[in-house]
Amino acid sequence: MNQIKRLGQEIDPLPPIERPPDPTDDFLLALSEAGNAEYLVTGDKSGLLALRRHQATRIVSATGFLALPA
Numbered sequence: 001m002n003q004i005k006r007l008g009q010e011i012d013p014l015p016p017i018e019r020p021p022d023p024t025d026d027f028l029l030a031l032s033e034a035g036n037a038e039y040l041v042t043g044d045k046s047g048l049l050a051l052r053r054h055q056a057t058r059i060v061s062a063t064g065f066l067a068l069p070a
Helices: 002-007 023-034 062-066
Strands: 039-041 057-060
Touching: 023 039, 023 057, 039 062, 057 062
Parallel strands: 039 057
Antiparallel strands: none
């Protein structure tokens, strides 16, 4: 937990996001946007993974993330 705290950043307020298919995922898209995330790693095949990208953030599975070049 301490390592996550050192590497993480606090983001407040989050930008408003309303993107289908699942509105309960909007906060994850808002966090990725506000934090300028390169990747959002998820297992949500019918939701977030179907989007493939949000703004500058690529949405990938854990397997896809591990397969990316270092």
